[in-house]
Amino acid sequence: MSVYTIFAIGIALYLLKGWLARRSTLSLPPGPKGYPFIGNVYDIPHHYPWLTYTEWARIYGDVFSFSVFGKTTVVLNSIEAVTELLEKRSSNYSDRPRMVMANELMNWDWDFAHMRYSDWWRRHRRMFHQYFQPRNIALYHPIQKKLSIVLLDQLVRSPAEFAPHIRQFVASIVLQAAYGHEVKSEDDFYINLVHAAVKPLLLVVHATGKFFVEFVPSLKYIPDWIPGAGFKRNAKIWRKGALDVRNVPFDAVKKSIDEGSAQRSFVYDNMEKIRLNKTADVLEEEEIVKNCAAIIYLAGSDTTASLLLAWVMAMVLNPDVQKRAQEEIDQVVGMSRLPEFSDRNSMPYIQATLFETLRWFSVTPLALPHRAVKEDEYNGFRIPAGATVTPNTWAILHDERLYPEPFKFDPNRFLKDGVVSFAQQPDPLLTGSFGYGRRNCPGRYLALDTAWIAIASILATSHIGKTVDGKGQITEPVVAFTDGLVSHMKPYQVHFAPRFHGAIDMIESAKAHAL
Structure with missing residues (x-):
């Protein structure tokens, strides 16, 4: 036959x-x-x-x-x-559907966001959650604060490159958290590694109309050379990135541990835990550490960068919101220092601005699919x-029944009597910004803190405005977003400038004390 x-x-x-x-x-x-x-x-x-x-x-x-x-x-x-x-029925809907392209042909089966609902998945989730639960997240505040100052310095020196600066800022935090790796430039090897890996992945998760192998899994057995088997040839090319992003940074940390030069990180701390506890299933535990670290690195960098770039767009399109947020910062910290995490509860409007960005621009417009x-x-x-x-x-x-005037950027929808409130319109964290049910994003606390310190620091020092061309004409930025699992604002131009005399000196002073 x-x-x-x-x-x-x-x-x-x-x-x-x-x-x-x-x-x-x-x-x-x-x-x-x-x-x-x-x-x-x-x-x-x-x-x-x-x-x-x-x-x-x-x-x-x-x-x-x-x-x-x-x-x-x-x-x-x-x-x-x-x-x-x-x-309410999460026990029946916490599974994932079979992902033929991503998991079986491109080898993303190690990604616990894609894993079937099982004890193996629960072990990944437990390790990740224990490390990044709210009571532990403050341990990363010094790193986030230090790198936010680096971001401010870059925005002063080359403001037109704000998008790569923001991507470097976010990637630096997640790489420090996952592997203890310090990013030196926007062209960092690990940053390029994750970009190469994630781009094809984002194309295949919801690509229902592009890859019919998802509907007819037996297609994965056809020979690569048959006409129409381009999906298999592409998967073979993309597979390398899926494996490299998981193995290369982890192996580097293991080597540095052996050499005694490793920095504190998710990998270092959990490898030490395995060693001290003398865990019986060492190889399995190491694999879980490796898988979880790669997800910190992979998912955290792309989604948080998308959120911050959407926030920049919102600020330039809504100068009244930007002005009010800056007035709040000035009332709390003045113009002599940068915001600290300890100021957060005193800045409800900044917090509401972050919530409204999560709602206004859906970083993951379709959540990862569930399975009945x-x-x-x-x-x-x-x-x-x-x-x-x-x-x-x-x-x-964007349901107007939940959020009236859903396309309007309005942080006031999350404020009441001067404090953050969800009495009138629901918390976007609960309506889908970080997923649903038992499969919601366990890294959301790190992402929210990273976004908050960037937003508060930029607003404290910079005015974000529209660019002006050589003829003196204002360039209107256009809200347009990319397709895929994680959506990004398409490239646009804005103008960053110090918002008051002495802002640059304040950044220089902060840099001298922190770096």
């Missing part, structure tokens, strides 16, 4: 299984009408799926579904549905076992 015959039989059986599974007394949630066997293969969006899903929600309701080759996807577009399914372990029912509709359940975070954070 030829490979083509086996392949054809495999597809036929897969389609038949899907068709039979759909025959039930309860209907699936409504959605676009598809074709027999192939389903909605011609309907699924290839680009910016969260926008298409938001439009579909207006037609079919907040919870709708579509199927491709017998595989059902249910999209949740309301906080009510997310809360009921992913929070068992068949379930919601509002009279059937959610089949094995269905992919995708929360549309962008739709929820």
Whole structure:
């Protein structure tokens, strides 16, 4: 029997299984009408799926579904549905669907954000959470403070390069936290390593219309040379980055530990813990340390940089917000020193500005997909076992029922009587900014602290304005964002300038004491 015959039989059986599974007394949630066997293969969006899903929600309701080759996807577009399914029924929805491109062909199976819900995943989550829980997070404040001063110095020296400066700032913090690695320049080897690895990953997680191997997994067995197997050839190239980003920094720390030159970090501390506790399953524990460290490095740098670059855009488009935030800083710290983490509770407007950035610009517009372990029912509709359940975070954070005038950048929505309050509009941390249920982001506390110190420090020293061209014409920055799992503002230009006489001296003084 030829490979083509086996392949054809495999597809036929897969389609038949899907068709039979759909025959039930309860209907699936409504959605676009598809074709027999192939389903909605011609309907699924290839680009910016969260926008298409938001439009579909207006037609079919907040919870709708579509199927491709017998595989059902249910999209949740309301906080009510997310809360009921992913929070209250989390035991049934904490699994991840099979990710053929990412995990099986590109070797991202070590990434515990993608892992199936299991004891192996729980061991990763436990180690990560124990190290980055709120009561421990203040240990990183000195590093975050020091590197925020480096960022301010860079913005003074080369303000037009604000985007790479911000990326370096964030990457420096996560690399220090994960590996004790000190970044010396924007062209740091480890920063380039993570950029090379993450770019293809972000393209494949929600790329439902690009890689049909996700719907017909048997396609992964076809030979690389067959026409149409370009996905396999690409996966082979991208696989190297997935392995390098996990192994190279970890091996370097292990070597420095052996040489006695290692710096304190997540890897160092947990490797010492393994050694002192004389853990029986040393190899397994080391693998968990390696996997968790790579996620700190991988996920933390990209998402937090995206958040800060969105905040810069918000400031230049909303000068009244920028002015009020700076007035608050001046009232608390004056113009003689930089903000400290100890000032945070005295700056509710700065905090509200951070919350509003999380809501206004969805860093991860579609949360990582969940999977229904068992068949379930919601509002009279059937959610089949094995269905992919995708929360549309962008739709929820821009739901005018929750957030009136959702496209307006307004920190006041999170303030009441001069303090941060979610009595009127819900906390964006709970409506999806960092995921849902048991699979929410355990690194959110480090990310929020990193973003806060950058925002407060920049506002204290800089005015962010629109650029002016050679003819004296103001250049209006355009809000446009990229596709993919993590969305970024497309490149834009703004002008950074010292906001008062003496700002540069203040930065120089802080640098002399901290660096």
